[in-house]
Amino acid sequence: MRQCRINKTDIGGDAPVRVMGVINCSPESFYNDSFIPTNEIHKKAVEMVEAGADIIDVGARSTAPHAQAISQTTEAERIDAALKELKGTGFTISVDTMSPWVLDVCLKHEIHAANDITGFASAAYAKRVADAGLPAILMATDYQPGDAVGLAATHAALATVVKRCADAGVDNYILDPAVGLWVPLRSFEDDWELCRNFESFQKYDRPVLAAVSRKSFIGDLVNREPADRLAGSLAVTMTLLMKGASIVRTHDVRETVDTIRVFERLVRQG
Numbered sequence: 001m002r003q004c005r006i007n008k009t010d011i012g013g014d015a016p017v018r019v020m021g022v023i024n025c026s027p028e029s030f031y032n033d034s035f036i037p038t039n040e041i042h043k044k045a046v047e048m049v050e051a052g053a054d055i056i057d058v059g060a061r062s063t064a065p066h067a068q069a070i071s072q073t074t075e076a077e078r079i080d081a082a083l084k085e086l087k088g089t090g091f092t093i094s095v096d097t098m099s100p101w102v103l104d105v106c107l108k109h110e111i112h113a114a115n116d117i118t119g120f121a122s123a124a125y126a127k128r129v130a131d132a133g134l135p136a137i138l139m140a141t142d143y144q145p146g147d148a149v150g151l152a153a154t155h156a157a158l159a160t161v162v163k164r165c166a167d168a169g170v171d172n173y174i175l176d177p178a179v180g181l182w183v184p185l186r187s188f189e190d191d192w193e194l195c196r197n198f199e200s201f202q203k204y205d206r207p208v209l210a211a212v213s214r215k216s217f218i219g220d221l222v223n224r225e226p227a228d229r230l231a232g233s234l235a236v237t238m239t240l241l242m243k244g245a246s247i248v249r250t251h252d253v254r255e256t257v258d259t260i261r262v263f264e265r266l267v268r269q270g
Contacts, residue, residue: 001221012207021048025060052257059096083109126168146182193216207246
């Protein structure tokens with residue numbers, strides 16, 4: 001597997017499984033407890049890094065289904081304020097935005113990767129990433145985030161994303177199979193199908209991201225609200241680690257790091 005390098009962190013191949021801690025600057029989030037006010041961002045980031053986070057993923061717009069829409073100006077203002085709070089920390093930072101204009105604002109700060117849930121559907125976004133020499137985390141998307149329905153369509157979307165990377169001259173990236181209810185046509189069973197077949201995403205020879213933290217398909221199964229989905233999230237995470245995930249995006253860094261330690265001991269050192 002080709003490794004991706006974000007700042008000084010190698011991801012994939014023989015590297016340890018990495019952890020992305022979510023800094024959520026959006027009060028519209030599906031998981032209310034994950035929202036971090038601006039004046040608490042520095043403290044939360046320090047807590048995550050001390051708990052074992054390799055990367056801090058900063059986002060300022062909810063992408064959950066039916067979330068309240070906000071303007072790009074509001075998103076930019078929020079993420080700009082968050083990145084100012086992280087200035088000088090030396091932390092490895094990715095920015096979760098699908099707007100080329102918001103990415104321009106982020107590029108005024110020291111950032112190390114772009115997390116694009118549109119999978120470079122925007123050529124302008126891809127060009128900015130390429131020109132900046134940034135690594136990218138790219139979700140399986142044709143035209144709008146997560147619009148691939150089912151395993152076959154997800155593979156087709158990932159193949160499209162890989163081609164977009166080649167066209168843009170970006171060779172340092174991670175793939176995200178897009179688990180989640182991104183569009184109305186998707187169902188909880190679609191998410192379970194992606195998870196059951198997660199090992200199939202190794203065919204692209206790139207690190208694969210597990211991003212299942214507290215998502216709705218878990219809540220539907222265990223009949224719990226986002227605040228009570230930690231156990232289910234960790235159970236799915238362990239399974240995806242066994243199926244080849246190289247990096248985990250999570251709201252719960254300490255617990256996820258513990259899960260990875262157990263996985264490494266049982267599987268990689270077994």
